[in-house]
Amino acid sequence: MSLGGETAKATIAKFAMAAVGFFGSILFARELGPKAFGGYYLLFSVTKLADRPLMGWATASKKQFADNETKRRELVGAQFLFNAVWILIATAIGLLLADRFRSYSGIAMAPFLFVVLLVSESNYEAFDRVLTASGRVGLSTWTDALRSYLTLPLQVFFVFVLTGYAADGMVYGLVGATVFTFPVIFYYIGTRPAVPSVDTFFSLAQYARYSIPTDFFATLYNRLDVILLGMLLLPAAAANYEIAAQLTAPATFVATLAGSGLMPRVSRLRAEGKTVGQEVTNTIAFSSIFAVPIFFGALAIPRALVVTVYGPEYTLGVSLLAGIADTVYFRRRQRH
Template identity: 40%
Template sequence: MSDTEASDVSLGGETLKATLAKFTMAVAGLVGTIVFARLLGPVGIGGYYLLMTVIRLSTRPVGGLSTAVQKRLSESGFAVGEAMTITTSAALAWTALNVGVAYLLRERLKSFVGFEDAVLAFGVLLGTLNLFILYQGAISATGRIGWSRWIDTTRSYLTLPAQLALVWVGLGAAGMAYGEAIATAILLVPIFNAAAAFERPTLETAKSIWEYAKYSIPNRYLSRAYSELDILILGVLLTETAAGHYGVAFRLSIPAMFIAMVASSGLFSRVSNLRSKDEPIAEDVHNTLSFTSLFAIPMLFGGAVLDRQLIVTLYGSEFGPAAPLLTGLLLFQLVRTQSSPLEKVVGALDRPNVMTRVYALLLVVNTIIGVGFTLWLGAIGVVIATILAETLRYAVLAVYLRRDQPVFSLFPRALIAQLFSGVLMGSVLVGAKTVVRVDSWLILGGMIGGGAVVYFTVLFAVSRRFRETVLGTLDDLYPAWRDVLNVE
């Protein structure tokens, strides 16, 4: 692995590169969903999604192990080669165990996913994904989240033609699994070369990794249960239609989290590295919290104004009831953009046990109020419950961190400028909506683009911190830009 440590890397520059990768990858995902839904129909693509559900459950322990790897390898001076030997062996053993179980239950697995090659498809895709997830965590430990995310994005763009070719020759849903496995295996070569460094492990290194993994692994399951709880409550208490409305609204809200997702990962490695060297971390936490809501704020205000137009234009009039759900979920994502970095800081301070207790609390609270509010208010009730639960997560983490790190500023001034810009943008959209009828893709696109221009123009004008961050990030990515544009 590289000798570069997370604190040596520009978090702003890496976040920008990783966020661009996220958006680029989202395009591939959207195109793939549309293409294969048309080629395979709901039954065929449904079988692939069911197989992926089983695989995601099976990769959770390796995902938790990857978090432990990222934590330990981000610590200055940790035994990299020993850690990679231990975790690679564990990932391979876990894969073998899962494939064995899948073979024993092969008839049930075939019946569940609906195609014959279920066990083979499960095995090859699980094996490649487990190693990919593990080595991606090792690369992220160095702070190079931009490179890590672009590797993942490249995987998405290799997956699409591989899947298309295999589906085209008649392999159906199994071909989609094989296609993703092939693309993942190809990208394993560079990611393996970057992360691999094997040495004979010691018991001390194994204990250190396990001390973290014994919490990060169940945390993966708890966080997944927390994120899937809404759709489960709707499916049990209401109808498939309500779950469908929630699903499309949630998908539209996901880009609000892009910056927070990638910045939180970089912050995790950076804080862990700084803490291992007894260096201060408050500035990095403050800088990250200042801009993790950069997309969520305009999306909330824009979504509140254009919620129905967005839903109906994209999905059709039958999805109109999803409009209020979209506004609520955008508010949830805004709170989440502030709570997610705090969760990563807690983990980076070597307190994964705190997150285990927090997620256990959230599951109980969200289940109780989610069921009650859904029975009382319908689908919007589960959204309100989720907002309250996420607010509770933020409050608990904030109180914990303020006690452990009293110098933290949990509400940066940059957020005030973003909220001001968002309110102004929303006001402009309300005015434009009274003049222009939003009834086509072209007009909707113009409204969204115009709102974005207003938001970022106002923010650039009123926030010196935003200006400095933008220009500083450009300096990190392309130092010669000032000479090219003749700017001081």
């Protein structure tokens, strides 16, 4: 499959998702207010940090799935097994820290919501990575777009129709959409799980010992600002940060999508003894298509963007917008 073609299809899907997510963020930010809206994102950030071992293991599965077609059933089985074990461990830790979750996020049901988010998000994202091992980045992203299209109406139902759910309703909507779309991911993987051999498990563990810490620290680097805002200030501060991040999100779309398909593509080309230079060059060329105009737009009219879209309760986001755009722009340049 062409990496450029898959990236183009994935970028269209990503913008479709962004449109839905952006509209949803406006609805919920205005309805819930900074405290509850920020509490949701704090809880989500902690969950994404807790599931990094699963994502690191999924990265190992992704590489071997692309390289070794004969062991694909065992690789899928090993991913299910590792997911189950880690979710049990993380759930036990989450229950022990239940009071801290409540005080940190400001959500009374935070421990329970953490568990259901962890189960749904980690399984979906892990097997989504396995799906991209076949080079089908466009299919993966359009499936995620379908999940977004389901998430918004479900969240609207819980937050606006069944009043009283607030941030809890946003979690239930996301989890419900994930449950509906996970079978689609698994169908297109096209591989039934099998009990993994000791050799398969050991081979995955050898690679995962590097990919797990890499994934953990990369996520910590990307989400540390939100997590620290929740620790040092209040959920409302995290809400202001998130709405500013929403306005700059398109700057990362193309580079992120191209990069997700690059690893299995390069791995396969190297295994076949072919050169990889052109694939890497194409990925770099795509990287800053949207980062540059968004960066300068955020510098020019930050207050008009934030207050008009999200309302006067989020004026703190005005000062954050230019800084986040600056970070996104220069981080993208440093990576390439």
